[in-house]
Amino acid sequence: MTKRAYKERLYPTPEQAVLLAKSFGSARFVWNNTLAYRTEVYQQREESVSHSAAERRLVALKAEYPWLKDVSSVILQQTLRDQKAALDNFLNPKLKARYPRFKRKDRRQSIRLTKAAFRYRHGEITIAKSSELLPIRWSRPLPCAPSSITLSRDRAGRYFISCLCEFSPEALSVSPKTVGIDLGLTDLFITSRGEKSGNPRHLKRYEARLVYRQRRLAKKQKGSKNRAKATQQVARLHAKIADCRRDAIHKATRTLVNENQVLCVESLNITGMVKNRHLAKAISDAGWGEFVRQLEYKADWAGRQLVKVSQWLPSSKTCHHCSHRVDKLPLSQRHWHCDGCGHAIDRDINAARNIRTAGLAGLACGATGAGTAA
Numbered sequence: 001m002t003k004r005a006y007k008e009r010l011y012p013t014p015e016q017a018v019l020l021a022k023s024f025g026s027a028r029f030v031w032n033n034t035l036a037y038r039t040e041v042y043q044q045r046e047e048s049v050s051h052s053a054a055e056r057r058l059v060a061l062k063a064e065y066p067w068l069k070d071v072s073s074v075i076l077q078q079t080l081r082d083q084k085a086a087l088d089n090f091l092n093p094k095l096k097a098r099y100p101r102f103k104r105k106d107r108r109q110s111i112r113l114t115k116a117a118f119r120y121r122h123g124e125i126t127i128a129k130s131s132e133l134l135p136i137r138w139s140r141p142l143p144c145a146p147s148s149i150t151l152s153r154d155r156a157g158r159y160f161i162s163c164l165c166e167f168s169p170e171a172l173s174v175s176p177k178t179v180g181i182d183l184g185l186t187d188l189f190i191t192s193r194g195e196k197s198g199n200p201r202h203l204k205r206y207e208a209r210l211v212y213r214q215r216r217l218a219k220k221q222k223g224s225k226n227r228a229k230a231t232q233q234v235a236r237l238h239a240k241i242a243d244c245r246r247d248a249i250h251k252a253t254r255t256l257v258n259e260n261q262v263l264c265v266e267s268l269n270i271t272g273m274v275k276n277r278h279l280a281k282a283i284s285d286a287g288w289g290e291f292v293r294q295l296e297y298k299a300d301w302a303g304r305q306l307v308k309v310s311q312w313l314p315s316s317k318t319c320h321h322c323s324h325r326v327d328k329l330p331l332s333q334r335h336w337h338c339d340g341c342g343h344a345i346d347r348d349i350n351a352a353r354n355i356r357t358a359g360l361a362g363l364a365c366g367a368t369g370a371g372t373a374a
């Protein structure tokens, strides 16, 4: 058994929208107030505030700010639990997580409800303090009652519900195929079989529109209704771009996992790469991190093997026919001729083939699926 989130669009009634706005606001207030207190205590006395101390403090906060009682207390308690988890992640040197940040009103808002704060019956959900069913547009039925739900509103003003459910993944029947995957910029990915995905480059296509909208936004007067409207239009455009990108990645990773038993991919050091400003925009546009994340869980559920190959493998510079290695290969050079065997080499396909070879070699000498083979 494993847990999976099912995310759907939510269309709250006007009353529910008010309740949600209050809940988002209260959760944000509790998060920020507690985080500020924790930070202050640490700076003054170098002590950390325990979770139970934070919970006791919440009772005092509710007495001081009675409007916090308008929303389900489960939500506020959950906010504290989430903050504790964020702090635990920060203190875990392995995760390299950053210190939790203050939540802002103009960003995505979300609240998490555990079982005590919602009811699931006959495929319908009601939440505490609201008598009406949540109007959800289900794209598929849930496999079981969710253990928790997250309600959110994005910057474009759209509402979502994400339901966490237990489910048992079904392994796909074994495929004889193995593939090496090279992540690129012109193409999102290239396989060792020579398939090039093309890159949806949504940001590029929408960029003109975005630039235009952002320029219009900059001219609006602060605090005006027109500015709020223009902000919303920009946010909608961003949301649209993100949706298309995620969609394209979902389709691609699904096909790759369905077709191949073993998938070899380069392990990525995204944080390192994103520090390089030039590459940064292209990488976040291409969504490498999301691509590998999806491959990982889809492979896991399907009983496929994902092998991560060291990012230091000279996959582009080594000829996959004869292993001859060139010293220099500028990024702009997409094709080269191998001095060792005379083959004409396509840079990306060659890299994908080397990644496949290295991955399979790693498997043969006993590296695990998630491990690093070089």
Ligand SMILES: [Zn+2]
Residues within 6 Å of the ligand: 319, 320, 321, 322, 323, 324, 338, 339, 340, 341, 342, 343
């Ligand atoms: Zn060669």
